[in-house]
Amino acid sequence: MPDLLTIARDGDVVVLTLGRPDRRNALNLALCREIHEAVVDAVDQEARALVVTGDGSAFCAGADLDGVYGDEFIEALYRMLHHLAEVPVPVIAAVNGPAIGAGTQLAIACDLRVVDERARFAVPTARNGMAVDAWTIRTLAQLAGSGRARRVMLAADTIDRDEALSCGLADRAGRLEDAVAWAHEIATLAPLTLAHNKLVLNGSTDDERIAQSFADVWASEDVKEAATARAEKRDPIFRGH
Known part of the structure; x- marks a missing residue:
């Protein structure tokens, strides 16, 4: 079967x-x-x-x-x-x-x-x-x-x-x-950012969850990686944390 x-x-x-x-x-x-x-x-x-x-x-x-x-x-x-x-x-x-x-x-x-x-x-x-x-x-x-x-x-x-x-x-x-x-x-884009964007786009009304998602993005290592990649003139490698 x-x-x-x-x-x-x-x-x-x-x-x-x-x-x-x-x-x-x-x-x-x-x-x-x-x-x-x-x-x-x-x-x-x-x-x-x-x-x-x-x-x-x-x-x-x-x-x-x-x-x-x-x-x-x-x-x-x-x-x-x-x-x-x-x-x-x-x-x-x-x-x-x-x-x-x-x-x-x-x-x-x-x-x-x-x-x-x-x-x-x-x-x-x-x-x-x-x-x-x-x-x-x-x-x-x-x-x-x-x-x-x-x-x-x-x-x-x-x-x-x-x-x-x-x-x-x-x-x-x-x-x-x-x-x-x-x-x-x-799949090469920042996972935490994508998760946050999807949460909002799909109509979540949980303001506390959205606020936490927003904070998680800005507190992530991926933000630092993006800045380092810009300085080094390379593509960032995002880990999702």
Whole structure:
């Protein structure tokens, strides 16, 4: 039986590949849990950036409606999505095909999106009588704009690759190798700064946590390393402490 999720480490970058191409990488309970565990492990092992993609011709076709679909799945899905948004390292979605329903949710839980020519986004809950949480709708509106989010959520419309790039839902055109190359570039940046920026960008309202993150950046050895590197006319080597 093929793995539900393939995990590959490439230096400071970890690539997670959804491995259900026969189901167009639809999310089931086990896959949601595996993604969550893999992200926890990657951060614990000090990965500097993560890439999420799908095997085959789809990024993720949504929730597997033929599988177990109840409270346990819903809890695992949102636990995984919200954890992706909260981990202190940047996560890039390499959207290699349709990202539908929970696939769009997975893509927007990542911090950046690289899209190939087959990519498209939709959240067709109005067609299946289901619902997504407020975080999903608000995040979609922040990334794609309120008007496009209304089209997606109220008219069950689809955003194609070109429109996603033009409106900000997608960040770059490219394939998996382009996303991995970008992740390696990001992995050379200051980890504490990236964690602080992500904390604020993703809407944390914990002022005490934000203040501590800000203080940690300015008290870090990385600030000193950047100054030394400037004086020595070389690239800084950041350690994340």
